[in-house]
Amino acid sequence: MDKYRCTVCDYVYDPEKGDPDNGIKPGTAFSDLPDGWVCPICNVAKDMFEKI
Helix, strand or coil: CCCEEECCCCCEECCCCCEHHHCECCCCCHHHCCCCCECCCCCCEHHHEEEC
C-alpha cells in the first residue's frame, strides 16, 4: 500500500501502521480513510497529502 505525506508538516501516513490514536486500524489504505480524517499533527484535510 502507498504512503502519503502531508504537504504542510511532512507527517507520513503509513497504511501498515494506520493511525490508532484516531481510531484508524493498521492495514487501512489512505483511500479508505473517512472523509473527516485530518492530519494528526497539523489538522489539515486529506487533500493536503501527496503520494510518496
